[in-house]
Amino acid sequence: MVLVKPVPDPAAAAERLGPDGRLDRAASPAVVNANDEYALEAALKLVAEHGGDVTLLSMAAGSAPETMRKALAMGADRGVHVMDPALAGSDTLSTARVLAAALRDIQADLILAGADTSDGGGGVVAPGVAALLGVPYLSYASKIEPDPVAGTVRVRRISPTGYDLLEAPMPALIGCTQALGEPRYPSLKGIMAARSKEIATRTLADLGLADGSVGGSAATTRVVDSRKPPARAATRVVRGTPDEAAAEVVAFLAERRII
């Protein structure tokens, strides 16, 4: 199971805030959140090694299936799309409740999610889902090693000094990082196959949540104000081998008599 979120395409640089201070999602083409692609890549590798299949889960607006197709083209087997007008204005707690409710219907050994998303950046939905489901949450994974016989999973969690080795019983939810490896490009056959893969739609009524407990009306947080960060002066990116880059930085600073 992989949690995927459509986010504004960073390459389009068309992100815009609406009058309510929230992201205007219609203003920008959507792509799969980058960290979720790393999670999906990890899931596809696990399935290739251990068998099984990969289901995508997304709570998003009506255009989400278009974005989910890109993830299906990478090799996921099917998608579940939770969509309901009442979900507009949901906060992270609502999102976690909805995803947890959707996951109760789905049997999964592992639930993988990106460490955070490039739009909201809260990084709290995945641990929230784990807490609501009562399953272990293993964060900042750089390596995932399930043991199907023992019914456990080992995860290397990135730490400031290296990594911690965590072990938990399955099912478990894992927060995935880019250290898991570059996501694959979809093959043309994958793209063609994705067009006929199933994306099931679930409403709040389907999930037994049509009681006002989630969505904008139940939000526990609200956007008071949002502003763009002040523009910065032009930046210069130094690339090259460490030695070359260091020499270039030193020359740059010396030229300006900073060192």
Added chain:
Amino acid sequence: MPVVTLPLGGRILSGATIGPGPGATMPGVSPATPTEPPLVAGGYRLSEEQVLLRDAVRTLATERIAPRAADIDRTGEFPWDVKELLASHDILALPFPAEYGGLGSDLLTVCLAIEEISRVCATSGLILAVQELGALPILLGGSVEQQARWFPGLASGKRLIAFALTEAEAGSDVGAARTRAVRDGDDYVIDGSKRFISHGSVADLVVVFAVTDPKARKSRRLSAFVVESSSPGFSVERIEHKMGMRGSPTAELAFAGLRVSATNRLGEEGDGFGLALRTLDRSRPGIAAQAVGIAQGALDVATRYARERTQFGSPIGDLQMVGAMLADMAAGTEAARQLLYKACTEIEAGAPDASRWAAMCKLVAGDTAMRVTTDAVQVLGGYGYIDEYPVERMMRDAKLTQLYEGTQQIQRLVIARSLVGRDH
């Protein structure tokens, strides 16, 4: 819906939308690239599937192939890594029937892929174009057994195929070929040589056109054979040192007593000449696609440069003389692209004048690529002439699109003969 019939046989369906309708999204179109080709082609739109495949190839080309282009040109070595990339993402499978592991794509879809790859690296675009060129005689003239024998390996990209028609003394005059194939029991024995054979030194299979009946009229002298390059008697005499398209090996091949089974002959004896011409009707659009891609790539670089390069206190793109050049380059590239897309559609639909469509799109696209790349070098000035920027490479690569698969003069000959009604 009323249908308007045009003098040339085209049709305009009234009410058809040209260009995206209001509120339509244009996948893959990013505001950062205003020279983006639109989804419109000759009064129709690319299908959703074509857009998806094109965008996928574009992403792969931009992120994985573009960074390799300068190195491929400098070393002049065949990019096996790019070939693997194209194979593993099913791009080489595009022209092959689905039952043999291909994607069964139409000609336009194949050309969209060639265009997108050539936009960043013409040598890499040629890998798909030559795979298609070599496979076409088998597709057009091969039996079901022959297709089942060779297509799976070619569609998967595990094997490469080349097309060997040209000889040192038989270029545009195809019928003057001297390479002989003499029947010997169940085999043929081939002797002779071929020149300017793209991928001739890296291909596993080569379609060789050889004379089986020297006494027959020109159009019945040749037969086509699928030859394994590992066969005894097959040798690569040399690899040409070329001005452009440098990563694509152009080989001279020699055949000395090369024995090939009669089951490797495509069609009947004497079918070779017709098969070669029908192959070129479908392969020339691939070269046109390569040319359009090269032109678009050069236009992209020149546009970006004109926006960023400041002289006299403003970007040079604001200077009218430079702006006018960019405008002509953009309009020319788009015109070549639209003719290509239209030609693909006509050829795919079985138009009787397929030869003319193929020749016209290759003629216009090749000349456009040469002009646009030359102007791109001009826009970049001194920077355009050095290898710090890719436009000098694109200019060298563009030249070949005016030469191979029939020179521009041959394209004009084909078009003229089609117009005045004189067949070969």
